Amino acid sequence: MLSLIRPGLNAPAALSKGVLRGFSSSAFLSKKKAVDPTLPVPPKGPASAYTLFFKQYVTNPSNSIRKPDGKLDMPALAQAAGKAWSEIPSSDKSSYESEASSLRKSYEAEYKSFYQSTSPETRQAIYEATGKEVKPPGGKKGYLKSIAERAGNPGKPLTPYFAFAKEQRDNDTIPTPSGLNNQEKLLHQAKETGKLWKELSEAEKQKYKDAYGEAKAKWDAWAKTQSDL
Structure with missing residues (x-):
C-alpha cells in the first residue's frame, strides 16, 4: 500500500525518508519482499478516512500537479491534498469516515478468522520470513477475551x-x-x-x-x- 504524507507533515522531509513510494495516476504500487509462497498471507490493514480521500484526490486529473518534466510532483501534491482535507467540512468527511469504519470492521473479522486458522508454528514462520509479527486480534486483551469466549472453556482458576x-x-x-x-x-x-x-x-x-x-x-x-x- 502507498505510504502517505498526512496533513501537517512536511512533504520534502517525508520524501527524504522514503515515505512516498512509486505512484502513478492510475495505480498505487508497492514492493513486496519475496516470501515462502506456501505460507498464508495475513489480510492487509484497512485504509483510513484520509487515505481514502487521498487516493480519490490524487487520481482526479483536475488536482494533478506536475514537474517541468511532466512527472507528478508528489511532495506538492501531498501537501495540497493535506490542505484540502483540513479545509473540507465534517459533513463531507463523514462519507470517508463511514467507509473507513466499514473497512475496519471487515478487516477485524477477516483478521480474526485468519489468526484462528493458523497455528503458533505457522505464525512464527510468517514472522521469520517477513519480520512482521502476527499479533492476536485486539492485542493481548482481545486475545484473552477470545480465549474466554471459546466453546468448552472452563475458565482459568484462581490460585x-x-x-x-x-x-x-x-x-x-x-x-x-x-x-x-x-x-x-x-x-x-x-x-x-x-x-x-x-x-x-x-x-x-x-x-x-x-x-x-x-x-x-x-x-x-x-x-x-x-x-x-
Missing part, C-alpha cells in the same frame, strides 16, 4: 489465595476506613486479606487448595485441545 481474597471482597468481609483514596483502599484490603489468610488453619486452607486442584485439572485438559495454549 487458592486469590480465590480466598475474591471471596472476602464478594462478601465485603473487610471494612474499609473512611478518608482513604483508591490506592490506599487497595493496600488496606490486601494487607487485611493477607492477615486473614495467615489466620486460617491448614484444614481451612486445604478447602481452597482442593478446589483449585480440581479446577486446574479441567483447565489443563481443555487447554491441551487448543493449539495456541
Whole structure:
C-alpha cells in the first residue's frame, strides 16, 4: 500500500525518508519482499478516512500537479491534498469516515478468522520470513477475551489465595476506613486479606487448595485441545 504524507507533515522531509513510494495516476504500487509462497498471507490493514480521500484526490486529473518534466510532483501534491482535507467540512468527511469504519470492521473479522486458522508454528514462520509479527486480534486483551469466549472453556482458576481474597471482597468481609483514596483502599484490603489468610488453619486452607486442584485439572485438559495454549 502507498505510504502517505498526512496533513501537517512536511512533504520534502517525508520524501527524504522514503515515505512516498512509486505512484502513478492510475495505480498505487508497492514492493513486496519475496516470501515462502506456501505460507498464508495475513489480510492487509484497512485504509483510513484520509487515505481514502487521498487516493480519490490524487487520481482526479483536475488536482494533478506536475514537474517541468511532466512527472507528478508528489511532495506538492501531498501537501495540497493535506490542505484540502483540513479545509473540507465534517459533513463531507463523514462519507470517508463511514467507509473507513466499514473497512475496519471487515478487516477485524477477516483478521480474526485468519489468526484462528493458523497455528503458533505457522505464525512464527510468517514472522521469520517477513519480520512482521502476527499479533492476536485486539492485542493481548482481545486475545484473552477470545480465549474466554471459546466453546468448552472452563475458565482459568484462581490460585487458592486469590480465590480466598475474591471471596472476602464478594462478601465485603473487610471494612474499609473512611478518608482513604483508591490506592490506599487497595493496600488496606490486601494487607487485611493477607492477615486473614495467615489466620486460617491448614484444614481451612486445604478447602481452597482442593478446589483449585480440581479446577486446574479441567483447565489443563481443555487447554491441551487448543493449539495456541
